[in-house]
Amino acid sequence: MxxxxxxxxxxxxxxxxxxxxxxxxxxxxxxxxxxxxxxxxxxxxxxxxxxxxxxxxxxxxxxxxxxxxxxxxxxxxxxxxxxxxxxxxxxxxxxxxxxxxxxxxxxxxxxxxxxxxxxxxxxxxxxxxxxxxxxxxxxxxAYTGGTPGWLTEGIADLVRYRYGVNNAAAGWTLPAYSSSQSYTNAYRVTARFLAWLENHVSSTIVTNLNTALRNHTYTANTWVTLTGKTVDQLWADYGANPAL
Incomplete structure (x- = not known):
């Protein structure tokens, strides 16, 4: 309202x-x-x-x-x-x-x-x-230039998951984890990974990733700076225990 x-x-x-x-x-x-x-x-x-x-x-x-x-x-x-x-x-x-x-x-x-x-x-x-x-x-x-598309779309779907008002009625959900997936799949697959990271690793990680992307400071090492692990290591942790 x-x-x-x-x-x-x-x-x-x-x-x-x-x-x-x-x-x-x-x-x-x-x-x-x-x-x-x-x-x-x-x-x-x-x-x-x-x-x-x-x-x-x-x-x-x-x-x-x-x-x-x-x-x-x-x-x-x-x-x-x-x-x-x-x-x-x-x-x-x-x-x-x-x-x-x-x-x-x-x-x-x-x-x-x-x-x-x-x-x-x-x-x-x-x-x-x-x-x-x-x-x-x-x-x-408002990202400009050089931003990974998979992360851009993953964050946007993470926001839909967290802030959406009608997802259930629309039949929109985050997919269950599968070993065939990759964090670079974008959209809902990446969004679920990000949701897991927020729940189990750092509640501010998406906010901080967004800031790095907007400020053009994002690199592969950003994940290490924010969590102490590479994105591949984090994905492996996620795959070992993917429950949200």
Whole structure:
């Protein structure tokens, strides 16, 4: 829940602005007349949300974008982004953009301060709103140049695991350990390794790895500096007793 005043400005094709209840888009009269199902579609256009110094610009290009999904991913920004900023990167921007793209065939991607989501993915997977938790972490990370992709994605999925709001309903879990895995597999495999490290080795290791990555001081020796062991030694320890 967001405490404080939430300013909303609607910038639809008609260029009409109106005040609506926070986190809800008011359906037009003709839409309401078509029944509840139609009213659940978010109008095409751009909505700007502000609260406590944070700003989210949401551009929806999908006439079938679900209102419940919109509500949840907006809530994730205002509920989780400040927490991630405080923990991982206090100097990062407080203004980001969501784009709902009906022509994008992937799931989601982040470029700079803009997260683009696949409209088709949300239509088929309306519970998978914590893709937003993963993607806003990429904005928080703000890594530039030379960062291992497996670690970048592993940290983002670790954040989804720790901060996600709907993972269980979406059927999203961390995979069980397998000897065929590697810490460089990225995403959920790496995330589970990082969760194990937080639980059994150092509660601050992910925070510290993130700092090293942002400051361009990360090397293979960073693991030794933080834990006294190489990443390969840590992975071997994990494989010997992988219970979280």
């Amino acid at each position: 967001i405490i404080g005043t939430l300013g909303i400005f609607l910038l639809f094709a008609c260029s009409k602005s109106e005040n609506v209840t926070p986190y809800q888009t008011a359906p037009k009269a003709e839409t309401r007349a078509k029944g509840e199902a139609a009213a659940l579609a978010v109008p095409v256009g751009t909505v700007v949300y502000t609260s406590n110094g944070y700003k989210l610009t949401l551009t929806n290009n999908d006439p079938n974008f679900n209102e419940t999904v919109r509500q949840k991913i907006v809530d994730i920004f205002f509920g989780k982004y400040p927490q991630l900023l405080t923990r991982f990167n206090p100097g990062v921007t407080k203004s980001i953009t969501y784009v709902i793209d009906p022509n994008y065939s992937g799931v989601a991607y982040t470029s700079g301060t803009t997260v683009t989501y696949s409209a088709a993915w949300f239509q088929s997977n309306p519970q998978d709103v914590d893709v937003a938790t993963h993607e806003i972490m990429h904005i928080i990370q």
